[in-house]
Amino acid sequence: MPFSSLGLSPALQKALEDQHFTKPTPIQQAAIPAILSKKDVLGIAKTGSGKTAGYVLPILMNLQQTPGPKNRHANILVLVPTRELAEQVKNIFQTFNRALPQPLKILAVYGGVSINPQMMGLQGINVLVATPGRLLELVDANAVHLSSIETLVLDEADKMLNLGFKEEVNKIIGLLPAKRQNVLLSATLSNDLQHIHQILLHNPVVIKIEAEEDSLDDITQVAYIVSEEKKGPFLRYLIKHHEMKQVLVFASSVHQAEAIVNKLRKNNIEARAIHSKKSQGARTDMLTLFKSGKLRVLVATDLMARGIDIDALPFVINYELPRSPKDYVHRIGRTGRAGAAGDAISLVSQNELHHFEVIQKKMGKQVNLIDSENIP
Known part of the structure; x- marks a missing residue:
């Protein structure tokens, strides 16, 4: 199945070609149409399976039909466990964002660096990629508001919960509008993840890509x-x-x-x-x-x-x-x-x-x- 059959715009298809993406991975093939349709998604697939592009592409596509955000009210929130992953996700968003006729504002925020440039960067933000602790600091400082979030993504949710972010994640979820799209992605389906799944997801499209048994053969x-x-x-x-x-x-x-x-x-x-x-x-x-x-x-x-x-x-x-x-x-x-x-x-x-x-x-x-x- 080619990317052209998944409902993506010609601009995003051209960007995929430029990045030498020839055909969607199994997780992308299932997730892209579901997220484009604004459905909740639970995706379980191993690291390196293409999960990030699987939500980045349809989110960018959907945002093209969304009015611009009110100041400091992001449309999309992606929660990740580490600074490195925040930068990786932001870079993938930026790679495809540049191809859009109306590019969006993408920002990654995380601890370990000065908070002031992040505060200033939150004006007119569309997509916010964040680690939980720094996001709550920014919310407490009134630098960003979460009441307009249309889509919440929990990326590497298994690792996030294993690292003890459950309390912070629950606090963030409490600040979001009740009506929104939820996308939860993980390498495994643990008991903690089942708990979050039950709280977050409404009639989700469940995508479970089993790891190939010979994946360690090389x-x-x-x-x-x-x-x-x-x-x-x-x-x-x-x-x-x-x-x-x-x-x-x-x-x-x-x-x-x-x-x-x-x-x-x-x-x-x-x-x-x-x-x-x-x-x-x-x-x-x-x-x-x-x-x-x-x-x-x-x-x-x-x-x-x-x-x-x-x-x-x-x-x-x-x-x-x-x-x-x-x-x-x-x-x-x-x-x-x-x-x-x-x-x-x-x-x-x-x-x-x-x-x-x-x-x-x-x-x-x-x-x-x-x-x-x-x-x-």
Whole structure:
């Protein structure tokens, strides 16, 4: 099915061609007509399935028939869990917005940067992409009003609720008009999500795109049994032995991420950490350096993984295992994308062996497990 059959305008179809979008993904094929029809939508599909464009395109299309907003009254609200995702969503809106005969005003707001430029930017806003905390700050300052919202999108809703935004999200929902379109998108359907689903959605179009069982086949997985005290030296051995030029390392906490970076840099391996304690400017700069291949090692926490999307990333290393098997799959899914091969390496201590067995069982794949003591 081509994009031309989904009811999008010629201008948006031309923009899709210019961006080399040849045909809609399954989530786009189902979501675009439903959102164009102003129906509520619950979309469950894995990260990287095209969910964002699936709501951006029909929202821009619908806004062309909508009168301009009253000052500081946005038409569309997109809630996201992280600053990086806010910028990604804004950029996708801007990519297609430029093609419209009457371009709209798009703004992303989030914490970690000065609030004053965001306040000034809210005049005449059409589409507001926001993290919950900063949005409530702006509402409290009367910098933006939510009483005219026509469509609410909760993007990465599973991650947002897992990160403890439920109270803030509920507060925001209470400020919205009762009559509106709701779009809820997630990689999984958890109990928390069921709760929000029941509150938010009215006779929704439910779209559930099952992940392909072979979606990890382009990733070569291997795990090494390594004691906690030897993980640092073994990580350095792997980077040097495999001559890794671009590797994403996952740590369990901000403190651990910084400790890993300090040890790598003391051993002349250029590395930086990206996590919630870094300023937005620092995070943006590090991602740019890493994506361009100018930074050899980026050490990240799970929260930051949502903003890291790199074509042909060759290596991912789990310095520690994540708590959730789903987070493990999401981590290693940063490599082996779009048909490119990738390597995912996990450092597993004796205490983590049972948890690693659970991860493999949930994933449906066995991972080659090697004792690092046998490696000189």
